[in-house]
Amino acid sequence: MAKLAYGIAVKVLEQLGSRTFQEISSAWGIRSDLKKLELTVATIKAVLLDAEEKQASDRRLTIWLGELKEVLNDAENVLDEFHYRVLQKEVMKRYGSTSKKVCHFFSTSNPLVVRFDLAHKIKDIRKRVDDIAALKDKFNLAERLEDRKIINMHQRRDMTHSFVNPLNVIGRDDEKEEIIYLFMDPFENAGRNVNVIPIVGIGGLGKTTLAKLVYNDERVVSHFQLRMWVCVSEDFNVTRLIKEILKSAKVKIDENLGIDQWQTSLRELLKDKKFLLVLDDVWNEDRNKWIELEDLLLGGCNGSKIIVTTRNDSVATIMGTTPTYNLDGLSQEDCLSLFVTLAFQEGEEKQYPNLLEIGKEIVEKCKGVPLAVKTLAGLLYSKLDECEWKFIRDNEIWHLEQNEGDILPALRLSYNQLPLHLKQCFAYCSLFPKDYEFFSIELIQFWMAHGALQSHENKELEDIGDLYIKELLSRSFFQYVNEDLYCCSFVMHDLMHDLALSVAQGECLTITKKSVIDEKVRHLSFVGNGQEFVTPLQKLSRVQTIIFQIELPLSLVEACISRFKYLRVLDLSESSFEVLSSSVGALKHLRYLSLSFNWNLKKLPNSICKLYNLQTLLLDGCINLERLPKGIRNMINLRFLVVTTKHTYLSENVVGCLKSLRTFIVNRCPSLRCLFEGMDGCLSNLRTLVVENCPKLTSLSLNIKHLTALETLIIDNCEELNLTEEDSQDLKLSLQKLKIVTSHKFAVLPQWLQGSANTLQHLEIEECYNFMALPDWFPSLKSLQTLIIIDCPKLSSLPEGMQGLTTLRELRIRDCYYLSRKCIQEDWYKIDHILEIDLDEDSETSSSLNRIINDIV
Structure with a gap:
């Protein structure tokens, strides 16, 4: 299911335990009810992991969990309404409003509103939770910790064996030869007597089959004195694996002996022998366990090999001593x-x-x-x-009807290995169409809107989401497409998408003409004609996600906004209306609003500024949007903003006061001349600033000194922008990545960049035709790891002191013929310490050749 009961319980407990709710509960006289609710939810949460696992074999548990999820969802909505009121009060306080209505609402002398509205809802929620909690004892559920490894024995993979008839295998001949070449190459990692070759790919791709082909090849059989095959699966128990290795080598196992004797037998078996060991279907990510086993396997002769097949890149990283062999699909x-x-x-x-x-x-x-x-x-x-x-x-x-060993059960096994929070995040991806190209920054905001990111006091939510994506990529749930300085894009294999659809059934639904809509559905994605869905939607009330992937009538938008008051995500991208309905301001739970690529959108209603909970606002591609409403400053929870507008400037009162903003992207603003004006101490939490395709922009008019949290700055195709306006300031910044592309005014690096001397890691300059030279202080950038210079024809040399940049690992110079030639002919000593050098191909010689020459000298 898209949202496990356990995950909702965690979210509710986080809300109840926050300082905000503790203060409200005392001021409003509902402390007792909230405390009782917290204790009851905590008691239920303790057994939910056991319940989630056992429900597959107990229909009563499924029903009980469904009812529990309903009431926990309602509890989350009520508590979220409390949070909205707190934000509303903060807005009025911050901007000096004297609204008596808001003040009166938060006064303890107004029992009518408190007692008969929110307090009444809390009492109702508490009673419903108590009734459901009273039923849990009849299921004999055990308490479990969240980090406990749950292995469903009924879904464990069958043990594999080493035999395969090559006549039954089609394709993989080239892959087999590549692996065998690694076996026979005497120079491949010659420093180790035993090398580990990881084969990585998604479930069902043929990793085991490839390993069998290699294992049984006549050249391999004659090359190794000893061959062993062990299917590891989820249980990476070292004692068990020692016994399985011995059994595979036809060594008789005496069960009366202890682990010490078995370890001795294994060492004696491998001593002075060149062996091949296949560890098939490895899931273990505990490096200590692998080291414990590896220590027993290092006694073989030079040239011994271990093949590891796994679905997880992190497993390959832990175990591998050679580059990972990533298995692709068949032709x-x-x-x-x-x-x-x-x-x-x-x-x-x-x-x-x-x-x-x-x-x-x-x-x-x-x-x-x-x-x-x-x-x-x-x-x-x-x-x-x-x-x-x-x-x-x-x-x-x-x-289709599935049996164990078919494709979805094979993929589901990978899914079952995911932590709970990753299961929820993966299931949400079912709402997007097949072959959809995800962008990490937007998907993270989507997850954040639904509270799917586990908060950590020392990490930003955006960083946590980034870790989630990297984990799903490493487990082959996602596949890389591209990576940029502030974002990566990826897709899901169709079979992974089918898996997401499977696990999200009942909560997430992609609606077509033939869809049967269950009233418990929480997340909707439309792919057919919009008007025909109005009637089926009338029986729904608690929808949290609406994604329109179609051209839709404004009447349907209005119907959804007016009916679904609990929306967290509303995606209206690529629509055709000129004015957004003012009723959007009533969506007080909304966290994510996308109006991207609404070509006809001219105006945003002032009511949009009442969305105090909004975290993400996407307005990219709204080329006819005249301006942002002044009241946008009231969105004090906004963390991610993308803007396209016809306006000539963005003032402090519009955007600059958004102190929660972490990412700000300005794109395709043909009339924009000044990005900010009159700033002083604003945007103090901004981490990423991207300004693209603003040809008339001349100045940021931004006090760089106040951007102490800024880590990534990208300026792309802003030909008239002058970045040296702040050069007189003595700055201490934390900039890590700077990229400048297509700027005619960009001739020198701004002096303020010295304020990031200890933090700047990546510097990229492209198509800056007037860029003349790197400054004398350039070698002071002691943390620089990557320097990329592309198509800057006037740059002809690197500054003295480049040798001092000891952290510089990559230098790429393309389409800068004179600079490349100078580096090779005269200035090689400045860069010969850099590990990876990529110079123009048409230079007198290649950088790789010079590296060889340098090593010889």
């Missing part, structure tokens, strides 16, 4: 050959060309994953009815 041709072999009897495909054509389309859905091909081919074997083939072609894989 379309090989997939089709595999499908034909398994779906047809010999020669049968020629008799049924229509089925073969449908089969080609089915194979395309598998995107190179052989296990998916095998699963679908197996379902269709001996079936010659064209309708049955079309049914498979036109339905998602997760709709």
Whole structure:
């Protein structure tokens, strides 16, 4: 499910335990009710991990958990309303409002509002929670800690074996040869007697099959004196693995002996032998456990090898001593050959060309994953009815009846290994279409809007979200597309998307004409004609997410805004209305609002400024938006803002007072001349500032000295921008990344950059045709790790003292012919300490050759 009961309980307890609610409970006379609610939820939370696991075999538990989630969701909504009122009061206090209504609302002398509105809701919630809590004892649930490893024995993978008939394997010949080459290469990591080669890929891709092909190849058999195969699976118990290795080597195991004797037997077995050990399906991320086993395996002869197959990059990092071998999907041709072999009897495909054509389309859905091909081919074997083939072609894989070993159970095993918070985040991704390109900064804000990021007192929520994405990438749930200084993009394999759909059923729904909408659905994504959904939506009331991936009528937008008062996320991107409905101001729970690429949008209603809880506002691509409303400063919770506007400047009163802002992106503002004006001590928490495609922008008019939290600054295609306006200041900044692209006014580095001498790690200058020289103080940037200079023809030399930049690891100079030639002919001594050098290909010689020459000298 998209949102596990455990996760909601954690969120509710965080709210109840905050200082805000402690102060409110005392002032409003509801301390007793809130305390009782907190104790009851804490008691239920203790057994929820056990309940979530056991519900698969107990229908009563599923029903109980569903009812619990309902009341916890309601509790979260009520508590969130309290938080909204606190923010409202803060806005009025900050900007000097004398509104008596707001003051009266927060006065303890107004029992009518307190007692009969929010207090009444709290009492109702507490009673419902008490009633549900009273039922938990009949399920005999055990208390569990969140970090306890839960292994469902019914879903554990079957033990693998080493045998494979190569005649039954299609493709992978090239991959097999590459692995075998690593075995035979005497210079490959010659410093170790035992090397570990990790093979990484998503479930069902054929990692085990590839390892079997290598293991049984005649050249490998003759090359190693001893070969052993062990399926590790989730249980990385060192004692068990020692016994399994001995068994694989045909060593008789005496169960009466202890671990010391088994360890001795293993050392004696491997001593002075060149061996091959395959550790298949490894999940362990505890480095200490691996070191304990590795110490027992280092007694073999030079040239011994260990192959590790895993779905997790972090496992490969812990165990590998060679570069990770990332396994790609099979080619379309090989997939089709595999499908034909398994779906047809010999020669049968020629008799049924229509089925073969449908089969080609089915194979395309598998995107190179052989296990998916095998699963679908197996379902269709001996079936010659064209309708049955079309049914498979036109339905998602997760709709098909699955057995252990088929593709979704294989992927679900990966899912079951995820921590709870990552399960929730992954499930939310089902709301986006297949092949959707995610951008990390926006997805993190989406997760944040739903409270899916676990808070940590020493980390920003954005950093926590970034760690989540890296973890999902390392486990192959996401696949990299591109990476920039402040953002990365990635996609989900279609099979991973199907898995997300599977686990999110009941809470997340992508609506089409044929969709059956359950009243418990919380998160909706529309992919069909908007008007036809108005009637089915009338039975829903607690929806938290609306994503429109279609052209929609304004009437549907108004219907959703007026009906769904608990929305946290509203995505209206690529719509066509000129004015957003003023009723949006009533969405007091809203955290995320996207109006991106609304080409016709001219004005935002003033009511939008009442969204005190809003954390993310996306206005990129709104090329006809005249200006931002002045009251936007009231959005005191705003952390992420992207703006496109026709306005000529953004004043302090509009944006500058947003002290919670962490990321600010200004893009495609053709008339913008001044980004900020009259700033003094504002934007003190801003960490990322990106200004792109603002051709008339001449000045930031921003006191750089106040941006003490700024880590990333990117200026792209702002030809007239002058960055030297603050050069007179004595600054201490924390800038880590600076990128300047296409600026005609950019001739020298600004003096204020010296304020980041101890923090700047990445400097990139591109297409700055008037950039003349790096300053004499450049070597003072003692933390610089990457320097990239592209297409700056007037830059002809590097400054003296470059040798002092001992942290510099990468130097890239492209389309700067004179600079590259100077570096090679005269200034090589300035850069010869840098590990990675990439100079113009048309220079007199390549940087790699010079590296070799330098090493020889």
